[in-house]
Amino acid sequence: MDLLPQFIMNGIIQGSNYALLAMGLSMTYSIMRMVNFAHAQLYMISAYLCYSVMKYWISNYLVAIVLATIAGAILGWLIERIVLRRAQRQNLFVISLGLVIVAQEVAFIIWEGFAINFSTPLTGLVSFGPVTLTQQKALVIVVAIVVELAVLMFFRLSRFGKAMVATSANEDAAQLMGINAHTMSSAAFTIGTLLAALAGSLVGPLFSLTPGMGTPLSITALIVIIFGGIGSIGGAIIGAYTIGILQSVYAGLASPEWSTLVGFVILIIMLSFRPRGLFGRE
Amino acid sequence: MSNSTLKKVLGYVILIALLVAVPLVINNLPGRAYLFHLLCIALIFSILGMGYNLTMGFTGLSNLAHISMFSAGAYVSTILVQRFDVNYWLSFLAGALSAVVLGAFIGVPSLRLRGTYFSIITIAFAQVVYIVERNWFSVTGGTDGLLEIPNISLFGIDFLNKMNYAYLFIVMAVLTFLLVKALVQSRVGRAFIAIRDGADLALTTGINTTMYKIISFLTGSFIAGYAGALYAPLMRFIDPEDFTLGVMLNVLSALVIGGARTFWGPIIGALFIIALPEVLIPLRAYLFLIQGILMVLIIIYFPGGIMGGVYKLMGWWKRRRSAGGANK
Amino acid sequence: MSENGNYLLECRGVTKRFGGLVAVNNVDFYIKKGEIFGMIGPNGSGKSTLFNTISRVYSADGGQVFFNREDITHVPPYAITVKGLGRTYQGSKVFPSLSVLENVIVGRHCRTRSFLQDAIFRTPRLRREEKEGREKALRILELVGLADRKDTRVADLPYGLRSIAGIAIALATEPKLLMTDEPAAGLNPKETLTVMDLLRKMRAEMGITIFLIEHNMRAIMNTAERIMVLNYGSKICEGTPREVSADEQVCTAYLGRGYRIQG
Ligand SMILES: Nc1ncnc2c1ncn2[C@@H]1O[C@H](COP(=O)(O)OP(=O)(O)OP(=O)(O)O)[C@@H](O)[C@H]1O
Ligand SMILES: [Mg+2]
Numbered sequence: 001m002d003l004l005p006q007f008i009m010n011g012i013i014q015g016s017n018y019a020l021l022a023m024g025l026s027m028t029y030s031i032m033r034m035v036n037f038a039h040a041q042l043y044m045i046s047a048y049l050c051y052s053v054m055k056y057w058i059s060n061y062l063v064a065i066v067l068a069t070i071a072g073a074i075l076g077w078l079i080e081r082i083v084l085r086r087a088q089r090q091n092l093f094v095i096s097l098g099l100v101i102v103a104q105e106v107a108f109i110i111w112e113g114f115a116i117n118f119s120t121p122l123t124g125l126v127s128f129g130p131v132t133l134t135q136q137k138a139l140v141i142v143v144a145i146v147v148e149l150a151v152l153m154f155f156r157l158s159r160f161g162k163a164m165v166a167t168s169a170n171e172d173a174a175q176l177m178g179i180n181a182h183t184m185s186s187a188a189f190t191i192g193t194l195l196a197a198l199a200g201s202l203v204g205p206l207f208s209l210t211p212g213m214g215t216p217l218s219i220t221a222l223i224v225i226i227f228g229g230i231g232s233i234g235g236a237i238i239g240a241y242t243i244g245i246l247q248s249v250y251a252g253l254a255s256p257e258w259s260t261l262v263g264f265v266i267l268i269i270m271l272s273f274r275p276r277g278l279f280g281r282e
Numbered sequence: 283m284s285n286s287t288l289k290k291v292l293g294y295v296i297l298i299a300l301l302v303a304v305p306l307v308i309n310n311l312p313g314r315a316y317l318f319h320l321l322c323i324a325l326i327f328s329i330l331g332m333g334y335n336l337t338m339g340f341t342g343l344s345n346l347a348h349i350s351m352f353s354a355g356a357y358v359s360t361i362l363v364q365r366f367d368v369n370y371w372l373s374f375l376a377g378a379l380s381a382v383v384l385g386a387f388i389g390v391p392s393l394r395l396r397g398t399y400f401s402i403i404t405i406a407f408a409q410v411v412y413i414v415e416r417n418w419f420s421v422t423g424g425t426d427g428l429l430e431i432p433n434i435s436l437f438g439i440d441f442l443n444k445m446n447y448a449y450l451f452i453v454m455a456v457l458t459f460l461l462v463k464a465l466v467q468s469r470v471g472r473a474f475i476a477i478r479d480g481a482d483l484a485l486t487t488g489i490n491t492t493m494y495k496i497i498s499f500l501t502g503s504f505i506a507g508y509a510g511a512l513y514a515p516l517m518r519f520i521d522p523e524d525f526t527l528g529v530m531l532n533v534l535s536a537l538v539i540g541g542a543r544t545f546w547g548p549i550i551g552a553l554f555i556i557a558l559p560e561v562l563i564p565l566r567a568y569l570f571l572i573q574g575i576l577m578v579l580i581i582i583y584f585p586g587g588i589m590g591g592v593y594k595l596m597g598w599w600k601r602r603r604s605a606g607g608a609n610k
Numbered sequence: 611m612s613e614n615g616n617y618l619l620e621c622r623g624v625t626k627r628f629g630g631l632v633a634v635n636n637v638d639f640y641i642k643k644g645e646i647f648g649m650i651g652p653n654g655s656g657k658s659t660l661f662n663t664i665s666r667v668y669s670a671d672g673g674q675v676f677f678n679r680e681d682i683t684h685v686p687p688y689a690i691t692v693k694g695l696g697r698t699y700q701g702s703k704v705f706p707s708l709s710v711l712e713n714v715i716v717g718r719h720c721r722t723r724s725f726l727q728d729a730i731f732r733t734p735r736l737r738r739e740e741k742e743g744r745e746k747a748l749r750i751l752e753l754v755g756l757a758d759r760k761d762t763r764v765a766d767l768p769y770g771l772r773s774i775a776g777i778a779i780a781l782a783t784e785p786k787l788l789m790t791d792e793p794a795a796g797l798n799p800k801e802t803l804t805v806m807d808l809l810r811k812m813r814a815e816m817g818i819t820i821f822l823i824e825h826n827m828r829a830i831m832n833t834a835e836r837i838m839v840l841n842y843g844s845k846i847c848e849g850t851p852r853e854v855s856a857d858e859q860v861c862t863a864y865l866g867r868g869y870r871i872q873g
Contacts, residue, residue, distance in 0.1 A: 035398045087582045093398045094344060094538075095581050101531055101574030109567060215527060219409065222402055257417045264406040264413075271403045272391050461730065468729030468736060469722055472708075476716045479705035486665050488691035488720025488783050497726070543707075 002130070007252035008245055009131045013206070015244025016144030020199035021221040022228070022236040023151055024192025030168035030231040031188035034084070034092035039196055040217035041103035046072040046197035047204025047213070048111050051118040061120045065201040072197020073190050080189040085182065100215060107211035115208035122205075140202050147195065148237050155233060164188060168231060216260075223267045229276060301456070305448040318444035319516075324556040325451035326513050329458045331537050331548030333505025338534070339542035340466055341498040342478030344397075346530055347388050347404040350411040351381040351503040353525035355510025360428050360520065361421065370434050374511040381507020382500050384411070389499035393492065396481075408527065415522040427521025434515045447516055454512060455549070458505055463545055465501065474498050532570075535577040541589030550588050618643045618678060618787050618819050619664070619695075625672035626656070626663045626843075633659040635843035636673065641787065646813060646820040648834030648851075650827070652863055656843040657823045658700050661791050665697050666690055678786070692720045696785030698776040700792050700823075706765035710756055710775055713764055714747035717782025747782060753815075754778045754808060770801040777808065781818075788812065789821040794829055802826060806833045831855065839863070 025039045050068035054061060079099070087095050122135035155161040167174040167184045175181055207213065224243055228235025243263055251259035308317045330352055337343045359377030362368040368376070388407040392400055415422045422428070434441040434450070441447055465471045473494045476484040485491050514520050532555065540551025555573065559566050580587055586594065619641040626634040634656045641647045651657050662668045664675050666687040674683045682690050705713050722743060728736035751757040754774050759767065764775050773793050780788055790809070794802040806829050812818045824830040830837065831851040838848040841863040847854055854860055 035402065083578060083582070090397070091581050093401060094534075095578050097531055097534060098538075098574050098577035098581065101535060101577065102571060105568075105571035105574060109571065212528075219405060223406075226402070258413070261410060261413050264410045267406045268391075268403060268410070271395060271399060271406075275395060275399060464729050464732065465726070469719060469724050469739065470726055470729050472712065472716050473719060475708060476705050476719075479707055480703050482667055483699060483703040483705065483779075484716075485687045486667060486691055486697050487717055487779060488688050489716075490686070490688045501726075 003252060004249070005130045007249045009128075009133060010252070011245030011248030012241060013133075013137050013140055013244070014248055015241035016140050017199055017203045017217075017240075018220055018224050018244050019144055019148060019237050019240035020195050020202075021217060022224040022240050023148070023233055024195040025218075025221045026225045026228075026231060026233055026236045027164070027188045028192045029225065031164060032084070032092065032185045033089055034096070035222065036189075036192070037093065037096040037218050037222075038099035038103060038214075039096075039192065039221060040214040041100055042072045042076055042193045042214075043196040043200035043204075043217060044107060044209075044211065044214035045075065045103060046200035047118070047209050048107060048116075050201035050204060051116060051209060052111075054118075054120075061122065065198070068201040069194060069197045072200065073194035076193025076197075077186065077190040079193075080186050084189065085185070100218075103214065104211045111209070111211070113211060115210050117208050118205045120205045136205055140206070143198070143202055147198070151195075151233060152237075160187070220263055223263045226267060226270055226275075301452050305445050305452070308448070309445050315444055318448050320556055320560060322444070322447050322451050322516050324552050325448075325455045326509055326516065327533065327536065327552035327556060328455050328549040329451075329509040329512070330506055330533060331540070331552050332455075332458050332462050333502040333509065334533060334537055335542060335548045336462055336465070336474070336505070337498050337502035338537060339544075339547070340471065340478065341474040341495060343393070343495060343499065344401040345389075345392075345404050345499065345502070346401055346527070346534075347392075347408040347411070348502065348506050348533065349525050349527075349530040350388065350408045351385050351506035352510040352513070353411065353415060353520075353522075354381045354384045355507035356514040356520050356524070357415065357422055357428070357510075359511035360431050360514045363432060364428065370432075370515070371436075374508060377511035378504050378507035381503045381510065385500050385503025385507075386496075389496055389503070393495045393499060405527065408530065412522055412525060412527075415525065422522070425521060427519060427524075428514075429519050431514050431518050431520070433518075441515070451512060451516075454508070459545065459549075461505075466545075470494070470497065532573075535573050537587075538577050538580055539573065539587050541587030541591075542585075544586070544589035544593065546592075547587055547589040554588070616642050617676070619821065620676040621660075621664065621673065622676075623673035624660065624663055624670055624675060626659050626668055627671045632843050634663060634840075637840070637843075637845050639838050639845065639848065641819060641821055643786075644813065644817065644819055645836065646809065646822060646834045648830045648837040649821070649823045649840060650825070650830060650837060650854075651840035655840040655863075657840055658791055659843075660840070661697060661789055661823065665695065665789065688720065691783050691785075694784065694786035695789070696780035696783045696787070697789040698773075698780050698791055698793060700795070702769075702773040702776040702793075704764045704772055704775050704779065707763065709761050709763055710751065710767070710778075711744070711747055711760040713775055714750050714778050714782045715743050717750075717779040718743050718746060719783075721782075721784055750778050750781050753811070754781070755804070770797045773797065773805065774808070777805075781812065781816075785818060787819045787821060791823045792825060793822070794824060794826050802829050809833060827855075 021040055021043060025036060028034050028036050028039070046068040049071050050064045053064040053067050058064060083095065083099070084092060120136055122139060124135045125132050126135055126138045155165055163174070163179045164184055164187065166177065167179055167181065171181060220243065224239040225236050227243060228237070228239030243266065247259050247262050250262050304321070305318070308314050308321065311317060330348070334348045337345050337348070355377035358380040359373040362373035362376055363370055388404065392403045392407065395403055416425055418424070439446060441450070466474065473484070473489045476487065476489055477491050477494060481491055536551035536555045537548055539554055540549065541547030559569050562569065584591065617640040621637055621639055624634055624637045625632065637660060649657050649660070659668065663670050666682070666685065670683055674681055676682065677690070677693060677695055680693070682693065705716055708716065722739045724733070724736040724739050727733070748757065748760070751760055754777060756771065756774060756778060759771065764772060767775060777790060777793060780790070793805050797805065809820050809822065810833065813820055822830060822834060834851060836849065837851055837854045839846050839854060839860050846859050846863060847857045
């Protein structure tokens with residue numbers, strides 16, 4: 001039996017997850033010049049929120065996704081307004097490290113440290129040729145594709161999206177054209193956290209929930225955007241699937257323990273030899 | 283002798299008396315084994331923080347692989363003692379040197395990058411080291427770690443009594459303090475600060491910034507390395523979970539809270555994170571949260587941390603007194 | 611090799627590009643020992659970029675730079691400083707967290723030798739250098755008129771004095787040529803005069819050759835003996851202040867952007 005198609009499919013699921021995270025991280029970097037190491041902390045918080053909503057309030061999974069995603073976006077908006085806007089740019093990264101601690105501890109206090117298994121009603125199986133996957137996994141793949149297209153269109157077609165692209169290319173010039181920098185960073189951060197929160201409520205059920213689940217994902221999302229070219233949304237998407245598939249195939253065929261190394265080795269090589277990434281300019 | 287030098291000498295005498303007295307006092311308290319353990323941990327984290335302050339604080343390099351050099355010191359010294367029966371003090375040196383070698387391996391390629399890129403690549407290297415420590419079972423014991431690390435002995439004195447550890451660590455902390463202070467207040471240290479304050483200006487002022495960044499990074503690594511070599515026999519047991527990114531963040535936030543770029547900051551920071559959970563027992567569950575919030579607030583509103591605040595107050599007090607004196 | 615031994619600095623065809631933008635385009639000029647050489651040009655004409663290329667903060671995309679008849683096009687920036695080329699930055703870069711005195715002592719870095727072992731063991735060399743360094747730094751502060759502010763953190767200095775602190779740092783590197791980028795920007799007329807007097811004094815008393823960028827026309831016309839004009843990265847004119855202000859091309863370059871040249 002050939003397992004390769006299954007490994008690739010797992011890689012695509014991971015890649016969908018990474019793509020949802022990396023697009024937001026990339027936006028925050030382009031607009032605010034902030035590498036947000038706490039990015040996946042909102043993924044973690046939303047996954048927990050989604051779980052709690054279903055357990056204690058409304059057991060409809062779709063409603064829970066929507067609520068958790070909105071809650072995550074509001075949290076992101078608040079963080080930008082209350083914390084980040086007051087900080088100097090060169091300190092944003094270290095501040096995000098502080099936010100990692102804060103988010104993890106909050107989760108620890110509310111949900112405690114034990115791994116929680118979060119099951120959804122989407123347990124039925126779907127088959128695509130040689131591979132079989134649960135409806136949950138299929139949902140992740142489909143939603144990711146839809147969101148990726150929506151984000152790409154948003155930057156190409158909408159006025160607001162174009163204003164964001166202009167700001168990321170040249171902030172001063174954009175401000176001269178009447179674009180408000182505060183609005184832009186607020187929007188970028190909120191959209192970014194919204195995508196992270198959506199990813200959390202969708203992908204969370206595939207793994208067990210722990211307060212520490214965010215950090216490795218933040219790191220991988222960073223690897224992805226550096227691989228794809230920091231600031232390039234298209235690069236982030238391609239990078240996400242590439243790294244997801246590489247990791248999953250390596251884990252399946254060679255060794256699962258060492259598979260996490262793949263990402264770091266890619267990152268170190270990229271940063272050492274081509275810091276602007278595969279698709280980055282200048 | 284002028285009044286101010288007299289005050290300084292008096293200050294040092296009091297400080298030395300305190301350092302000698304504290305372990306003696308603890309020795310007569312109930313639960314002294316635990317208290318000594320806490321004191322020793324606080325001292326180790328002070329030493330680790332002082333090394334970190336050199337790179338992160340004075341040179342402005344946001345290095346997030348400092349913990350890897352700490353782990354190198356711990357693992358290498360322990361492996362030499364356990365597997366190869368090497369004398370502890372030789373292993374101690376080897377541990378510190380291995381941290382310098384690892385520091386060179388990580389620092390030389392990373393230091394070509396600036397700002398956040400540098401931080402990110404150091405995170406990646408730190409993760410590689412962590413994964414290797416977890417999975418290279420035959421050498422590091424994998425997730426089981428290294429057990430039954432023997433006690434230190436020096437001149438035939440066995441360190442079964444924790445008071446001896448306390449004195450040893452106090453001596454090491456004082457030496458580290460003096461080392462950092464001597465460096466920072468010399469030509470080399472001024473070059474570090476110049477790099478932090480303005481890398482381009484430093485470069486055209488005739489400072490070989492790449493070389494001095496590497497020197498700073500390696501000196502910090504060296505200090506982290508011997509801190510690690512001290513940590514292992516104290517704990518009697520090490521595993522990769524002692525050296526995670528989470529621990530790194532703890533060290534970072536301790537430095538930020540205590541006061542980066544001040545000589546006492548790392549010590550105050552270490553005491554803060556070790557002592558507070560013991561003092562505020564009812565708040566224990568929230569302390570790390572408070573630590574994170576404090577870190578964020580301090581970076582935004584009060585970059586000097588606790589020691590920065592103390593120096594500000596002292597300056598204000600001096601100015602007030604001299605103003606008062608002038609009025610009389 | 612440069613033919614003329616009298617040239618302290620010579621640029622041949624120096625070019626610097628940023629992506630598609632040619633910020634400095636094939637610029638040739640020379641500076642003689644002991645002169646005050648000025649450079650003017652509209653905003654964004656590439657003056658600071660030329661400075662950065664000469665001092666190797668940027669590497670040139672074309673051309674050669676000679677200092678003291680030696681090709682320094684590929685010498686690292688700190689080594690250029692050691693050879694005697696000092697500079698200040700537009701906007702007066704200093705080391706803000708250090709005191710005025712310490713800033714100048716940092717400037718002496720390349721003229722001192724003490725290293726790790728000296729710092730750890732407080733060797734005689736370290737003590738001698740620290741003592742000498744303080745004395746020399748104090749003398750420089752006397753010269754530039756900052757001696758009474760020596761213990762102030764530079765970040766706390768008023769803007770006008772920060773520019774002078776920037777010059778003092780460069781002076782401490784013991785330069786043969788001092789390149790200074792808009793030292794009078796943001797200063798009032800009186801402070802501007804002080805800075806220009808200081809530049810002349812440095813030339814007279816210490817024999818330092820000066821390369822000066824300045825937007826204040828009156829100041830540069832009265833200070834520099836020769837001036838070159840940059841426009842869109844290219845040199846469009848060079849000569850005495852009188853010749854330059856009479857040049858038609860120069861006036862167009864400036865008038866086109868709302869400038870007026872007056873001596
Ligand atoms: N690091 C850089 N990256 C990209 N473009 C740059 C960079 N530095 C300068 N430029 C561009 O190069 C051109 C020349 O800039 P430069 O700062 O040298 O002008 P200048 O003559 O010093 O102007 P000013 O009188 O305002 O100081 C400008 O168009 C500027 O936008
Ligand atoms: Mg300029």
